Each structure stands twice: as C-alpha cells, then as structure tokens.
Amino acid sequence: MDADAETSKQALKTYAMKRGAAAFGIADAELVGTYAPEGHRPVDLLPGVASVISIGVTGPTQGTWRAPAKVMTSVGANVGRIYRVAVGLSFHIESHYGYRSIYCPPHVDPEFGARLPLQSLKLHAELAGIGARSLAGDILLHPDYGMLYYGSIFTEMPLPPDSPMADNPCPAPSCLKMYQDIGQTPCQKFCPVQCLSATLDDDGGVEESTFDMYRCAELCQQYENMPTMVEKAIGADERLEREEILYGAEAQSFFYKATAGVDTNAQCFECMRVCPIATQSPMSDPIRRGQLAKEEAED
C-alpha cells in the first residue's frame, strides 16, 4: 500500500468525522470473507470489493438511559447519522477517487427471515478495530465511546486496513468484581429474559459466553406480531376477544407503525443500560463531550 493510499484513508476519515462519525476503521474485505459465511461476505454484495470501511456514530444521549423502554428506539437510536455518513462516503469515494462503492444495508436477509443479517456489521467493525465483543450478546463496545451504532461501506478502492483492538474493554473491572461476587455481570443479572450467561477466568477472559438469541428476539423483535395477531383472531371463540386482538391498543399501535412507518417500537436496552462501558466511557456521554469541546474551544 503506497503513501497515497494512506493519505486517501486519512482524507476519507476526515470526511466521515466531519459528517458525524465518532469512529472510523478499515478492514480488508478478503479477511472479512474468511470469517463470514458464504452468501454474507462483502464480495457477495460487491464483486471486486477490496476494502470494508466501518464507521461508528455515538449512542444515546445521557437522558435516554433514564427513559422508559417504550420510547428507547425513538429517542436512543442514531441511525440517521449513520446513513448520512455511510451513504455520503460511498458517493464521495466514487466521485473523488473513481472506485465503485456501496453503502452496506443493515437489514436482515430477505431470503431467510428475521434471524440472518445480510452482512454482519459487527464483524466489519470488529476487524476494523472500532469495537470489541461484549458479554451482552456480543454487542460491540468501544473503550472511549461505549456503545456505538455501526455502518459499513464496501469499496473497490484498496485502502490500508486497521487491526482489531488490542484489548477488549468488556468486562469492566466493576463487572468482573460483580461476577466474582455473585456469578453474574450486570448485563446478565438484569436481562429481562435471562438470555445471557458466561464463565470467566480470573482476569475476565471469556471461557464461554452464551447468548440465547431467541430469548432476546422474543422480547425485542415483537416477533411475528402481525401473523400472531391474525392467528389469534382466527382462533378467537367470541367477538369481544377477536375485537380486542384486532382493534385493541397493541394492535392499533402496530398497524399505526406499519402504515405510518414511524419508529415507535419499544426496545429493551437493559443490558446496555446497566453497562458501565456503554454509559460511562469517557466519550459516551454527550454532556461530557460538549464540555470537552467547549474547553478545547476556549483553549
């Protein structure tokens, strides 16, 4: 990789940061493909892909961590900023550098349903060195920014890759202490559906970490809400019961969201709400970030 490539990488990073990214890293597309299953490798979306650019935008505001779960998705997510940075980068690379690029959609694979993502943005970010797997269902955490929202760009442009993080911030010292005292970390203890468990060594290394994704999905994905509704309504014995299923508060809320396309899904976040890395890392707190920016401006 020549000096120009390094210069281009820095220029792309500057572009991403200006647009609102907090973290920026690059993974080698071929390396990603050695970990991702066939059909879910970068090359499966963009033949000829050379680099995977992973960007992270900051997580919720401090106020969000105190909000009820029923509004967490609305007030906590920062996906709009990801879209702005990632889509912007893909166009920017094509127009300024002349390499084909795409924004990697963060969706499930329509061929397989709700369990399989098209691509693992987690894998991209981990290999690009801007997140490490936590005990909370492998949600990535960043030592400075805590919980980030991630986005990926695939490009045919060869760029110098970054390395994965040297250290994993999870478990935090206080979490390890809690594990040693009661056998559970905060994320495991407070999960409403108890989908997390692990055995750790004395230094916090993961001997075995288990994530019952189906339990998490039962809670977080409002699994098959509409088909369930219809199935229940068909099987209802009496009119009142059928009316409650189809016209009750939950049904109204669901159909409103489905037709209006608004993001008012309730969301759990309990594992992150009690995570000291997600909520207390130096740059995870927008209030603190604002103060730092103010101090830097005054200096």
Added chain:
Amino acid sequence: MPYAVSEQMIEAWGDVIFDLSLNKQIRRGDPIRLLEHAAWDRQREDTGLSDPEIANKTGLACEQVTFIRNIVERRRFRLDQYRKLFRLGGGLRHREDRYQDPEEKFELSEAANELRQCMQFPQEEVARFVAAGHWTGQTLLDLLDEDDFHASVMQAASGLLAGGLGRGEVIVGDFADEAENLTGLFATLMAGGVYLPLPAGTSAEAIAKHASAHAVITELPRADATTDLLDRRPAAADPALLLVSTSSDATPRLAIHTHQTMLCALAGEFDAVAGLLTSDAAELLSTTVPGSETREDGRQVRGPALFAGYLNNPEANAARRTADGWFILD
C-alpha cells in the same frame, strides 16, 4: 407440504436445525479480535450457522432448512414477551417474580365471568354518574388507614390468596362478629374477590352454591402478607359485594354491588360499612345519596347506589328492573 416438508420432518429435524442456527450462540475466548482462525473454525457451529451451512451439514435443501427453522421458531418462541418492555426503564428494572402478563392478570374463572355478565348498568346512567362525580376511581380499600386493622386485613387477604381465591370469585362470610365480618369484607376485596356476608339465620349451602362461591369462611384465614396482593388490587367498577335480597325463593336473589355503588351509599364514612353488610335494602343501598331519582309515585327508583343486577337470576332481573334501568320497589 411447502418445500416438500411434512409435519414429521419438522418434528424430526426441528431441534437440530434450531440448535445449529443463530438462535443459540456460544463463544469461547475472543477469536475474531485476536485473529485466531483455527480457534474460530473449531467453534463455528456453536456460534450459529447460516441456513446454507445447516443445509450442507444436515443434507436437507436450504429452502427446507429455512422453512423448518422459521416454523420451529414460531412454535417454540414464547409469545407476548415484548409486553415486559412496557414496564421497563424510567427507573424500573424487570423482576420476573413480580411480572404478570396483562392478559393473565384479568383471567377469570367461569364463576367470576358469569358474575360479571350479570352486571348491567344503563349507559345513560353510567354517563350521568361519572359526569356528576358520583362514581370515581376510588375503591372501598381507599377507606383503610395504615393501622392495625389494615395489617389484619392484609394477613387475611394473604390467607385467602394462599387458599386459591381467584380474581372476581366469591367468598361467603359467615360471621356473627361485626369486626370479623368487616375484616372478611376488606380482605376479600384486597385479594380481588367479591364478598357475600351471610345474613343471620340463613343456610350457607344454598347461597354458596348459587354464587358458585370459592369458599364459605367462618374463621378468618391468616398468612404472612404477600406482595402478590399488589396484582389483585381491584378497580372501582369491579364487583365488590353480593347482598342477599331473599334466600327463600327457589332461586336466591343476590344483589351485585360495585365499589362505586357502595361508596356512594357510604358517603366516604368507614364507620357506615358494617351497616351495609347487614342492610335489608340489598338492591338500593341508599335513596338519599345525590343523584337518586324516583318516578311512578315513588314506586320506581334509580341512582348511583343502585345494584348492578341479580346474580344468575334473569327472572328476578326482568321482574324488578325496567329496560331503562329503574328498580321497581316491592
């Protein structure tokens, strides 16, 4: 058979596919971050396979794997878990032992269902009582102070719960002692039940049978106070009391009262409760409360303290109540 998958195939292959899929993920160490390919390869199956990978391993077609997996997920997943989210955050943490699904909270026995269906208030009257403030959100339990009596009621209510009293079910209280009768009433209400004070000299058997009572109690049950009572707190419009109008007929006439009708008659006076339990006026607890009206030269009455209907006695309901909700005096 979609994708040539039979029910038997779902039964035979379902667990294998579910366990191999991303539904269960086990990680040992931190192999990707440390670029340990060999360690990653060794645990690939435990971290969860994609459907094509499962198909390759099991010998099924990929479409069959996807179909079986999705069907098994649907059948295995517990439904309505997302309702837990409605009570999370904002200072609240989930406690599985304290969580109750809203639908389960209102599950009623057949007897309790029948009692509810015998309650019939005319819509015009309901609107009038609510607008005038005769009926509010207060229940009889709001009359209690945090004193020794309250503690005694909690113990008895916990005893009723321990005895299996279901929401909306009837407890017949056979007490000569006024204090015990009062405790029986409030304990039953606190446990989410409906109280029937047995008039002196009345046989409990026929009354209890007609009311499909959960139990006839002659002694107050006792148990350590339980937080389960919090889930049984009644609403003001819930049935609270069954008063015996007559037990001499072939079908007893048991007048149903809600917290609201009773509170109207009491005018907020706790001391008046005992009188209600032995009142001869089973159907109309008071003609003097605001909002009461008469017509037909005083032979028909209605008002916010009027009963909701007779339990399981359509003949008496038809004979003593007009279509527009007036009570016909004897």
